Amino acid sequence: MARTINVVPQERVPKTFWEKSYVPEIMRGLAVTIRQFGRNTFSRKENRDTFTIEYPESGTSHYPERYRGRHRLMLREDGQVRCVACMCCSTICPANCIHIEAGEHDDPTVEKYPAVFVIDELRCIVCGLCVEACPCDAIRMDTGVHMQPRFDRTTAFHARDEMMSRGGLSLATKGGRDAVNEDYTW
Amino acid sequence: MPEWIITIVKILVIVFGFVMGVASLLTLVGDRKQSAKIQNRIGPNRATLFGLDIQFFKNLGISHFIADGIKMVLKENTIPNGANKFLHGLAPSLVFLPGLFGWAVIPFMDTYCTGDITVLANYQEVCSGEEKRYFQIMHMEVGLLYAFAITAISVYGAAIAGWASNNKYSLIGGLRSSAQMISYEVAIGLSLAGVILVYGTLDLNEMVRMQGHQMWGIVPMWGVFVQPVAFFMFFLAGMAETKRAPFDVPEGESEIVAGYITEYSSMKFGVMQLGEYAATVFIGSLVAIMFFGGWQVPFLYGDGFHFGTPTGTPDVAVPYALIVLLRIGSMVIKTLFFVWLQFMMRWTLPRFRYDQIMTLGWKILLPLGLANLVITALLSAIF
Numbered sequence: 220m221a222r223t224i225n226v227v228p229q230e231r232v233p234k235t236f237w238e239k240s241y242v243p244e245i246m247r248g249l250a251v252t253i254r255q256f257g258r259n260t261f262s263r264k265e266n267r268d269t270f271t272i273e274y275p276e277s278g279t280s281h282y283p284e285r286y287r288g289r290h291r292l293m294l295r296e297d298g299q300v301r302c303v304a305c306m307c308c309s310t311i312c313p314a315n316c317i318h319i320e321a322g323e324h325d326d327p328t329v330e331k332y333p334a335v336f337v338i339d340e341l342r343c344i345v346c347g348l349c350v351e352a353c354p355c356d357a358i359r360m361d362t363g364v365h366m367q368p369r370f371d372r373t374t375a376f377h378a379r380d381e382m383m384s385r386g387g388l389s390l391a392t393k394g395g396r397d398a399v400n401e402d403y404t405w
Numbered sequence: 406m407p408e409w410i411i412t413i414v415k416i417l418v419i420v421f422g423f424v425m426g427v428a429s430l431l432t433l434v435g436d437r438k439q440s441a442k443i444q445n446r447i448g449p450n451r452a453t454l455f456g457l458d459i460q461f462f463k464n465l466g467i468s469h470f471i472a473d474g475i476k477m478v479l480k481e482n483t484i485p486n487g488a489n490k491f492l493h494g495l496a497p498s499l500v501f502l503p504g505l506f507g508w509a510v511i512p513f514m515d516t517y518c519t520g521d522i523t524v525l526a527n528y529q530e531v532c533s534g535e536e537k538r539y540f541q542i543m544h545m546e547v548g549l550l551y552a553f554a555i556t557a558i559s560v561y562g563a564a565i566a567g568w569a570s571n572n573k574y575s576l577i578g579g580l581r582s583s584a585q586m587i588s589y590e591v592a593i594g595l596s597l598a599g600v601i602l603v604y605g606t607l608d609l610n611e612m613v614r615m616q617g618h619q620m621w622g623i624v625p626m627w628g629v630f631v632q633p634v635a636f637f638m639f640f641l642a643g644m645a646e647t648k649r650a651p652f653d654v655p656e657g658e659s660e661i662v663a664g665y666i667t668e669y670s671s672m673k674f675g676v677m678q679l680g681e682y683a684a685t686v687f688i689g690s691l692v693a694i695m696f697f698g699g700w701q702v703p704f705l706y707g708d709g710f711h712f713g714t715p716t717g718t719p720d721v722a723v724p725y726a727l728i729v730l731l732r733i734g735s736m737v738i739k740t741l742f743f744v745w746l747q748f749m750m751r752w753t754l755p756r757f758r759y760d761q762i763m764t765l766g767w768k769i770l771l772p773l774g775l776a777n778l779v780i781t782a783l784l785s786a787i788f
Contacts, residue, residue, distance in 0.1 A: 242637070245754065252443045252753045259442040271447045 274365060287347045287360040289367075290338055290377065291385035300383055301357035304331040308349035308358055316342035317349060336379035340366060356391040358382075415542045419513065420505050423737070427744070428682035433470040435682075435748045443752045477675035485571050485668050492569035497669065497676040499562030504683035506555045510548035511690050512610040514540035514700050514732045515707075522707030522725070524715040528618045530707040540700075540733065541610060548609040549597065552691065553590070556646065559684065560586040563648070563655065563665050566677070570668035578664025581759065582648055582655030588766035589645040595774030596638035599781040600695055603631050613699035617706065625703050628696035634777045636696045638770055643688035644747055645762070649681060651754035654762060689743035690736075697739050700732040 237243045259267045282288075293301045304321035322334030343366075350360050362385055369375055433449075441448030449466035453459075462468070484493055520534020538544050545551050560583050567579015601607060604615045618626040629636045645652040656664030666677045693699055704710045705728065709719030723731070757765070 245750075248753045249749060252749055255445065256439065256442045256749070259445060268445045269447055270445050273447070 282363055285361075286363060287345050287350075288362040288364045289340075289360070289385070290343075290349075290382050291359055291362050291387075292336065292379060292382040293357050293359060293386045293389040294383060296388065300332060300336075300379065300386075301355055301389060302333045302336060303329060303355060303357070304333045304336075305354060307352040307354060311348045311352040313346060313348065314342045314344045316340075316344075333379055336382070338377045338382070340375040340377060341372060356389045359386075411539070412542065415539070419511070419542060420508050424505060424508055424683055424686055425679075427686050427741070428679050429474070430470070431682045431685065431744065431748075432473060432678070433466055435744070437466060437469065439745070439748050440752050443749075474675075477672050480671040482671040482673065483668075487571040488668065489569040489571075492565050493668070494673070496562050496566035496569060496665075497673045497680070499565060500559050501562075501676045501680035501683070503555045503557075503559040503562070504680050504687055507552045507687050508690075509543040510541070510545050510551055510609055511687075511694065512541040512613060512699065513736050514729055515610065515614065516540075517729070518707070518725070524706045524708060524711065524719075526714055526716045528706070528715060530614075532707075544610070545608070547607045549601070549607045549612075552609075553593065553597075556684070556687070557586075557590060559680070560590075562680075566669070567665035570665070572668050574661040574663075575665050575667045577661050578655045578667065581661075582665060585648070585652065585655060585762055585766075586646060588763060589642040589770075592638055592642040592766055592770035592774055593646065595771065595778060596635045596642060597695070598774070598778045599632050599635045600628055602778070602781050602785055603628075609694055609699075613694055613701060616698040617701050625698060625701065627698045627701075632696070632777070632781070634773065636692070638774055638777070639696070640692055640743075641765075642770060643692065644750060645766070647681060647684040647688055647747070649685060649747070650751040651757050652762060653756055654759050657756060685747055686740065686744055689747065690740040692743045693736060693739035697743075698735075699739070700736040702731050702735045705731060 255268065259269055295301055302319075303324075304319055306319060306321075309315075309317035309319050316339040318335065318337045318339070319333050320335035321331045324330055324332045345360070345366060347360055349358050364385075438448045440446075449469045450464045452463065452466070452468040452472070454462040454468045454471075484490055515530070516532070516536035517539045518530075518532035518534055518536055520532055523531045523533070525531060563582040563586070564579045567575045567577070567582070570576075600612075604612045606612055606615070616625060616627050620626050620630065624630055648655050654660075654664075656666060658664075661667070666674060669677055704712055705723070706715050706719070707725075707728065709723040709728075710721040712720050
């Protein structure tokens with residue numbers, strides 16, 4: 220049984236003598252690397268092509284607006300934590316890094332509050348699912364602060380009060396009735 | 406001062422001061438910083454030196470360099486099962502030592518003249534006093550042959566290291582390195598045959614002296630001007646001899662882990678690496694000596710600058726101490742420049758394939774070297 224094979228002949232560009240001898244091509248390559256070397260070594264800092272961003276000194280302005288940084292817990296108007304200990308975040312967390320122990324709140328309309336709320340930053344994979352899962356805008360990752368390297372593991376556990384100290388007032392209201400009004404800008 | 410004390414001082418200053426200093430600094434400046442600058446990065450600039458938060462030291466990355474050395478010394482020294490213990494331990498020194506022995510014949514300055522120097526019209530410098538060899542460890546009439554005889558030994562180091570490690574990758578690396586080095590030794594020898602014909606000597610210091618002559622009164626008779634083809638060949642083959650990129654198939658890490666140094670750890674590995682850097686510096690110095698006038702500064706002779714035929718009083722008189730310093734500086738700067746250029750080549754070119762290396766060595770460099778030799782011989786017979 221005869222098989223037909225379609226062959227498309229490719230026109231190869233023949234190399235010239237100088238290309239085959241490598242010498243001018245190597246010179247061109249060297250010119251590129253030497254130009255980069257000279258520019259990145261001897262020119263003024265703003266004229267360099269260096270892509271490296273030196274993080275703590277240069278700040279975080281280069282991070283996108285929705286960059287996921289360290290967690291923070293948002294506050295109510297009276298300064299209490301917004302979290303109602305519904306366990307949504309710790310349930311969805313793929314790394315099991317959120318530990319919540321609920322306590323009974325004095326206000327019967329709130330029911331619960333987190334007596335203990337600890338995030339293990341060593342386990343956290345910074346996926347942001349806890350923020351997505353939160354029904355009352357209590358946990359956010361919009362601090363823009365990088366996850367910090369640390370010398371001691373015990374300092375990697377973020378307790379509730381520490382995260383509340385980074386927190387702010389949320390404009391979301393209970394039930395979401397007034398969530399879309401003029402004041403509310405994301 | 407007795408002769409042997411001077412010799413020991415020369416060895417200490419040249420080999421341990423200059424060569425080892427430059428070779429070990431290359432791990433930092435050449436590999437880390439230079440590559441970073443070429444690739445639009447910054448390179449190591451974070452670690453502090455002994456906790457001192459000085460930006461200058463942080464930017465230089467000195468502590469990485471020191472940590473490298475300490476790490477090398479403190480790491481566990483492992484010898485694989487089934488390895489030949491004696492040869493496995495011997496190989497690093499066989500790689501490393503030739504790179505240091507070769508420096509015995511490298512002149513950093515002309516012979517030191519205790520009396521007055523008269524420069525003749527044929528560019529010769531006549532010394533009225535005693536000539537002391539303070540800037541060359543060992544004076545040898547056949548210095549060039551000695552240098553290549555010694556560097557050729559390092560092929561044994563690589564081959565033995567590959568064989569004694571009881572590792573297939575090491576064996577392949579050892580085979581590749583011996584094949585490559587032996588192929589390129591032919592090209593090196595042939596490229597230098599033309600140079601030897603032109604200068605008519607094997608003495609490296611004499612060779613540098615010859616390069617103080619001027620062609621047509623303006624162009625110094627440097628090897629690169631009288632033997633340009635030989636310069637390209639020697640530089641290429643010399644880079645292949647150092648087994649560094651783009652000729653680093655013997656340790657092509659994407660294929661055979663690290664080639665013949667796969668099974669080496671701790672300071673044995675460090676010595677192997679340092680040997681490569683030392684070989685880089687050595688090739689740099691040979692290129693400087695044979696093709697770029699070694700310690701010669703253009704138009705500078707034993708009593709000062711002569712623009713034109715060097716007779717009578719110099720155009721710009723220079724004291725002898727300053728001439729010595731200028732000439733040593735010239736040699737050091739030329740050497741460092743060619744070390745830098747070799748690193749630039751390393752960060753410019755991708756690795757040659759094994760068959761390309763063999764094609765370049767045997768089909769291009771060898772006929773080119775023969776042609777260069779024949780043409781040089783013809784020309785020097787005619788003129």
